[in-house]
Amino acid sequence: MGPPLDLRLVPAAAGAWVAAVLVVVLPPRAATLAAVAVACAVVAVVLVAWRAHRAPDEARVGRLLRERVGQVVFVGVVVVAVCGATAAQLHARAAGGLAAHAVDRAVVRVEGTLRTAPAAMPSAWPGGEPRFRTVLQLGTVEVRGVRSDIAAQVVVLGGSAWEGLRTGAAVIASGRLLPAEPGAREVAVVVVSGEPTVVADPPAVWRATGQLRAGLRALAARLPGDAGALLPGMAVGDTSRLPDDLAAAMRTSGLTHLTAVSGAHFALVGAAALTCATLLGLARPVRAVATAVVLVGFVVLVEPSPSVLRAAAMGAIGLGGLVAGRPARAAPALGAAVILLLIADPWLARDVGFVLSVLATAALVLLAGPLAARWSRTGRTTAAHALAAPVAAQSVCAPVLLLLTPSISAYAVVANLLVAPAVAPATVVGLMAALLAPAWPQGALxxxxxxxxxxxWVGAVARAAAGLPGARVAWVGGAVGAALLGLATVAAFALLLGPREAGAGPVHTLAREPAAGLARGSSVAGWGRASHTTLVESDRPWRRTRHPCRDLLGRGAARARGARRRG
Structure with a gap:
């Protein structure tokens, strides 16, 4: 049996996510009012809980409030932080009035820094000029002769003149404003017809990483077929060499995530760095610092994406635990990472890449272990764990993927199992080749x-799986289809984690086994020293056992009540 699961941060992370999804579409004033309203609600909960401490112990409401007040207050504080941070960013975005000018489709002159390298898009019509899309962090904007400073981002759509520009370059361009999608991080879209003017090259660190990525592309160009097409994508997330037919095969077979740098890539690099530091006999703080430096360098090299940011936040929390000498816990690290990232960038809550990354990680943390234990007699079979990981991740992510394409990949689990042995060598060795190329081209080759x-091998599996009959199974699209597939997934896990012994219900086992650690005393309702409840197994499922109350109001109130009863 593994260590008990600690799910105390799950309600706070869920509250932060809901708040971020809702507040980013509000006007700045409404977002501020939402933060104030939640803060008032938190204060009201604390006041009611204080009065409940003075009530008799037999009062059921008083006991319930004393048990839950710690977590309710913590969730409220997190929601207030998300709403407040979102309101501040919305006010900063609205300061220049760019959204209003976008409604009027005004012609503007923008100056800013490229946040992403320009990516190719399909032409507006067959045979038309290729288009490129990038995100520009604005510095100044000139509209109708009025120049102003704006701290916001815009999407830039331009022609072939944007090809080859690198992240971090400062440019000036003119174009027509268009409104952005509701709830988007970017405040507007700028359609540029002319060429951009580069006023400053990227900083030295971005130039260095750009050279490394270019060197890897040059090495990949010397490899035949799918090997050269996939190498930059699997190593550093560069899909510029990926042909359309191979990209379609990767989507059909459920292997697209291998060419988008994800938490798995981040974990491989971090584990390799930590292992090397440990073998060198470095002290614990030095190991943590060395690993952090490597991971920061990797983030810069691959350019931050939502999944990389989520993995970086989890890695930072894990490194903090390493320095403090505390054991790593995946569930609290994931919850803390979600909370911190949504406070810093609430628009991540609506990003599909971030959603898929968090769901896949949660599935591996909560479901992969119970599935592997159910499919093996000892719970330690490598084959069972190898099968459980893709089953859990693909099943949980399928409803979200359905919103993008109204069909299901029939062979995604099998394809991921077949390519699993090749992922780590392709990623780590490919990254080593990119780092070695400037100093020793022959060794890098x-x-x-x-x-x-x-x-x-990954390309061969993708093409073979995509060519099998029924590779994509049609399904109802939209939110209805996602809900139906979600219910089907829950039912499937209820069967997969069904009871081995006669007489136990499958729903009870489904709820019990993913949270097997909870039965050994993990807190699920407490925060800090707050009162908490555990779930214990007995003849009656889900019987609740209350632990001694240690909540935010301290022990003094409890001692005072005891003195009054003795008097």
Whole structure:
């Protein structure tokens, strides 16, 4: 049995997520009022709980409030933080009035810094000029002769002149404003017809990472077929060399996530760095610092994406635990990462990449272990764990993927199982080839060929799976289809985690086994020293056992009540 699950941060993370999804579509004043309203509600809960402490112990409401006040207050504080941070960012975005000018489709002159490298898009019509999309962090905007400073982001759509520009470059461009989608991080869209003017090159760190990525693309160009096409994507998330037919096969087979840098890539790099530091005999703080430096460098190299940010936040929390000498816990790290990231960037809550990354990680934390234990007699079979991971991740992510494409990949689990042995060599060795290329091109080519073998296998599996009959199963699209698939997924897990012994209900086992640690005393309702409740197994499922109350109001109130009863 593994260590008990600690789910205390799950309600706070869920509250932060709901708040971020709702507040980013509000006007700045409404977002501020939402933060104030939640703060008032938190204060009201504290006041009611204070009065409940003076009530007789037999008062059921008083006992309930004393048990839950800690977590309710913590969730409220997190929601207030998300709403307040969102309101501040919305006010900053609205300061220049760019959204109003976008409604009028005004012609503007913008100056700013590229947040992402320009990515190719399909032409507006067959045979038309290729288009490129990038995100620009604005510095100044000139509209109708009025120049102002604006701290906001815009989407820039331009022609082939934008190709080759690198992240971090400062540019000036003119174009027509269009409104952005509701709830988008960018405040407007700028359609540029002319060429941009580069006023400053990227900083040295971005130039260095750009050279490393270009060197990896040059190495990939010397590899044949799918090996060269997939190597940059699997190593650093660069899909510029990926042909359309291979990209379609990757989508059909459920392997697209391998070419988008995700938490798995981040974990592989972090584990390799930590292992090397440990083998060198470095002290614990030095190991943490060395690993942090490597991970920061990796984030800069691959360019921050939602899944990378989520993994980076989890890694930072894990490194903090390493320095403090505390054991790593995946569930609290995931919850804390979600809370911190949504406070810093609430628009991540609506980003599909971030949603899929969090769901996949949660599935591996909560479901992969129970599935593997159910499918093996000892709970330690490697084959069972290898099968449980893709089953859990693909099943939980399928309803979200359905919102993008109204069909289901029939062979995604099998395809992920077949490529699993090649993912780590292709990723880590490919990254080593990119780092070695500037100093030793011949050695880097050898490493690229080793990584390319793994990439070739991934491409072969993707094409084979996509060519099988029924590779994509049609399903109802939209929110209705996602809800139906979600219910089907819950029912499937109820059967997969059904009871081995006669007489126990499958729903009870489904709820019990993913949270097997809860039965051993994990807190699920407490915060800090707050009162908490555990779920214990007995003849009656889900019987609640209350622990001694230690909530935010302290022990003094409890001692005072005891003195009054003795008097």
């Amino acid at each position: 050898v490493l690229a060929q080793v990584a390319g073998a793994g990439c070739w």
